Amino acid sequence: MFLELLDFSSLLLLPLLFFILKLSGNSKTNSNSKLPKSYPIIGSFPALYKNYANRLPWFTELLQDSPTSTITMHHSLGHHFVVTANPAVVQHILKTKFHIYQKGESFRTTLHDLLGGGIFNADGDNWRFQRQLSSHEFNTKSLRKFVEDVVDTELYDRLIPILSKSSCDRTVLDFQDILQRFAFDNICRIGFGYDPEYLLPSLPQAKFAVAFDDAVQISGERFSSMRPVWKIKRALEIGSESHLRRVVSDVREFANTIVKQKKREIDEKKTLVSHDLLSRFLSSGHSDEKFVTDIVISFILAGRDTTSAALTWFFWLISKHPNVESQILKEINEKMETGVGYDEAKEMVYTHAALCESMRLYPPVPTDSKEAVEDDVFPDGTKVKKGMKVTYHVYAMGRMEQIWGKDWAEFRPERWLERDVATEKWRFVAKDSFSYPVFQAGPRICLGKEMAFLQMKRVVGEVLKRFKVVPEKRENGKEPEFLAYLTGKMKGGFPVTVVVRA
Numbered sequence: 001m002f003l004e005l006l007d008f009s010s011l012l013l014l015p016l017l018f019f020i021l022k023l024s025g026n027s028k029t030n031s032n033s034k035l036p037k038s039y040p041i042i043g044s045f046p047a048l049y050k051n052y053a054n055r056l057p058w059f060t061e062l063l064q065d066s067p068t069s070t071i072t073m074h075h076s077l078g079h080h081f082v083v084t085a086n087p088a089v090v091q092h093i094l095k096t097k098f099h100i101y102q103k104g105e106s107f108r109t110t111l112h113d114l115l116g117g118g119i120f121n122a123d124g125d126n127w128r129f130q131r132q133l134s135s136h137e138f139n140t141k142s143l144r145k146f147v148e149d150v151v152d153t154e155l156y157d158r159l160i161p162i163l164s165k166s167s168c169d170r171t172v173l174d175f176q177d178i179l180q181r182f183a184f185d186n187i188c189r190i191g192f193g194y195d196p197e198y199l200l201p202s203l204p205q206a207k208f209a210v211a212f213d214d215a216v217q218i219s220g221e222r223f224s225s226m227r228p229v230w231k232i233k234r235a236l237e238i239g240s241e242s243h244l245r246r247v248v249s250d251v252r253e254f255a256n257t258i259v260k261q262k263k264r265e266i267d268e269k270k271t272l273v274s275h276d277l278l279s280r281f282l283s284s285g286h287s288d289e290k291f292v293t294d295i296v297i298s299f300i301l302a303g304r305d306t307t308s309a310a311l312t313w314f315f316w317l318i319s320k321h322p323n324v325e326s327q328i329l330k331e332i333n334e335k336m337e338t339g340v341g342y343d344e345a346k347e348m349v350y351t352h353a354a355l356c357e358s359m360r361l362y363p364p365v366p367t368d369s370k371e372a373v374e375d376d377v378f379p380d381g382t383k384v385k386k387g388m389k390v391t392y393h394v395y396a397m398g399r400m401e402q403i404w405g406k407d408w409a410e411f412r413p414e415r416w417l418e419r420d421v422a423t424e425k426w427r428f429v430a431k432d433s434f435s436y437p438v439f440q441a442g443p444r445i446c447l448g449k450e451m452a453f454l455q456m457k458r459v460v461g462e463v464l465k466r467f468k469v470v471p472e473k474r475e476n477g478k479e480p481e482f483l484a485y486l487t488g489k490m491k492g493g494f495p496v497t498v499v500v501r502a
Contacts, residue, residue, distance in 0.1 A: 034065045035073065043074030045226070052224055056366060056484055059083055060396040068380035069400060076226055081389040085396040087403065088379045091434040093370060093390060095442035101390060104371020106227075111486075113234075113248050114219045117291060118298030130295060131447070133284055137191070137277045138447050146451060147342045150189045151458050154182055158199040159459070163467055165201065167498040172472060175315060176494035177203075179308040179459075184209065186455065187303025192296060193276040194258050211250035216301065218244040220485030223369070255296040259289055305487040306364035307452050311459060312494050313362035314355055315469050316480065317411050324354055324413055325464070332465050345457040349426045353416035355456055356431075359438045360404070361411065366395035366484045368440065394437055395484070403435050468499040 036047030051058040062071050062083075069086040084090065093101045102123040115121040119130040136142070159182055166173050181199040188194045198206055218240050222230050233241040262278050277299065281292050318325040331350045369391040376384045384390060399408055404415070417426045433441035439449045446452075463469065472495040474480065481491035 034062055035071060038074040042076045043079070045076045048073075048075065048224070055224070056395045056482065059393055060085075060399050063393060063396045064400065068382065069402065070378065070380050070382050072382060077228075079389075080385070081391065082378075082382060082384060083391045083393050083396075084378070084380075084382075085393050085400050086378075086380055087397075087432070087435040089382070090392045090397075090437055090441065092379050093392060094434065094437065094440065094444065097376060098443055100372055100374055100376055101370035102373055104373070104387075104389070106371055106389065107369060110222045110227075111219055113244060114215050114251070115298055115301070116294030118294035118296075120298045120301065121294075133280055134277060134447055136280060138451060142190075143451055143454060144342045146186075146190045147345065147454050147458060150186055151455055154185050154189075154199065155458060155462050158182070158185070158201075160462065160466065162199070162201055162203075163463065163498045164500075167467060167500050170497070172495050172497055174493040175469065175496045176308065176312045176490050179311045180209070180304055182459070183308040183455075184300070184304040186307075187300060188258070191276060191299050191303060192258050192262065192278040194261065194278075207250055208254040211247035211254075212300070212304075214247040215244060215251050216305065216487065217485045218247075251297060252293060255293045255300070256289060258296055259292050263289075301486065302446075302448060305489075307455055309362075309364040309488050309490075310355065310359050310452070311456055312490050313482075313488075314358040314456070314460070315496075316471055316490070316494060317358050317361070318354065319469060319471050321411055324411070327413075328354060328460065329464060332461050335461075342454065345454050345461065348457050348461065349417065349428045350413060351457055351460055352428055352453065353413040353426075355453065355460070356416050356436075356438075357411055357413045360398040360436065362482055362488060363394040363398060363438045364487055365438075366482075366488050367391050367393050368437075392437060395482075395488075397435065397437065466501060468501055470497045470499060472496060 036044045038044045039046070048055075063069050063085040070082065070084040070089055072080055072082050074080050084093075103121060104123075108121050108123070111121050117126055119127060119134065122130060159178070162178065163173075178199070181203070184198050185196060188196050196206070196208075198204065198209065221240070230241060233239050234245075237245065259278070259282075263282055266279065266282055278292070278296065281295055318328065328351050331348055335344045335347055369389050372384045372386055372388050372390060374386050378384065397403060401408055407415075416428060416431070418429050419425070420427045433439065433445060439446035439452075474492075480494070483489045483491045
């Protein structure tokens with residue numbers, strides 16, 4: 001991020017930043033806390049910059065050290081923000097005082113170039129309308145159709161053959177890329193009735209996919225930059241903001257093509273072509289192409305990046321824990337003979353627990369922020385002023401001893417399970433959504449939660465029964481790095497070799 005500041009728009013800040021950074025290197029934090037020192041005008045920006053690349057574990061350590069699991073920090077120019085890993089505070093933000101904590105103008109402006117007025121960047125009536133209409137896509141009938149018609153086709157006709165060929169040819173695959181392609185085809189087919197054919201044996205290069213990755217990364221980095229800096233860069237069309245403008249144009253061109261194609265189909269048939277999400281929106285009277293394009297982009301972000309991120313880290317974790325993989329294989333063999341269908345997937349209790357445990361440690365959306373629209377006080381006593389940003393830190397919450405116990409660092413699916421005395425079988429015991437807000441909680445809880453689990457369990461069941469996924473060794477034996485933008489990714493991809501099970 002600091003390199004991004006080294007452009008024409010920020011030259012005047014360099015002398016001040018250099019002086020403060022030099023001072024901050026010798027300063028000591030408060031003896032009762034690890035919170036960084038705050039300076040006039042620029043607040044704790046030097047420490048925020050210094051720890052930017054390591055911000056997830058850094059904030060986790062700060063929150064673990066806080067008696068309330070909540071901290072208040074001064075960013076710069078008088079702006080304060082709150083970060084919490086306290087379940088009671090999360091419940092307060094996401095449910096009790098839901099009306100106070102909204103996306104807010106600052107959040108919407110930061111992501112507007114990419115997401116526009118889509119559901120993940122909307123508040124009020126706009127958000128309620130999109131959510132109500134979207135909810136029809138997630139009933140039992142739609143979920144069964146999604147598994148049986150969309151996921152199965154993508155699995156058997158594309159994913160499995162690609163893995164089989166890789167195994168036969170002994171090639172190295174970037175499994176993160178493969179899973180993103182898989183999820184992208186799925187969300188486009190179920191959400192828009194459109195097949196982008198991104199997961200073909202040739203693994204075609206897609207201008208949209210590259211542009212989408214860049215747009216998500218740069219948009220996410222805006223949150224950590226000084227707001228005036230990225231706005232000046234955007235106005236002058238320089239640096240990362242110049243690149244963002246180009247890639248967002250590519251993303252919107254792709255999404256708009258899907259919208260126009262669907263509108264033509266509806267106009268030609270004078271009726272609802274199908275019951276996909278896009279058809280519902282276009283048939284609801286909201287035919288404004290920009291608005292519907294915003295919706296398409298938001299659902300691609302949700303359907304492609306979150307599910308693929310969760311599966312990437314899941315396969316990496318079970319490769320390190322053969323005992324967990326063995327238990328999952330045992331369950332797969334017990335539940336299926338010909339395949340893991342809709343009903344079988346719902347009954348995969350141990351696999352479900354392992355997925356939950358994986359997302360506890362590597363949540364697809366590692367942090368989420370709201371903005372207070374009026375003054376408030378958290379249950380732990382933290383004071384919040386109108387306009388302040390508040391963030392609940394999902395990544396840190398998965399590492400809090402108060403929530404998960406002293407063994408929080410262990411990958412242990414059994415923490416989600418208990419034995420049924422009568423049947424002697426595992427029974428899943430869910431954690432409350434405010435202690436485990438991986439899918440958010442309250443009125444904004446993720447509509448696609450069950451769809452995501454069904455999709456992931458189908459992939460796990462069909463891939464693991466056929467193949468062993470073996471990660472390639474990384475330089476110096478280091479573990480992969482968890483990158484956090486709007487969603488979490490594995491830095492450098494996930495190179496693997498695929499071995500057919502005997």
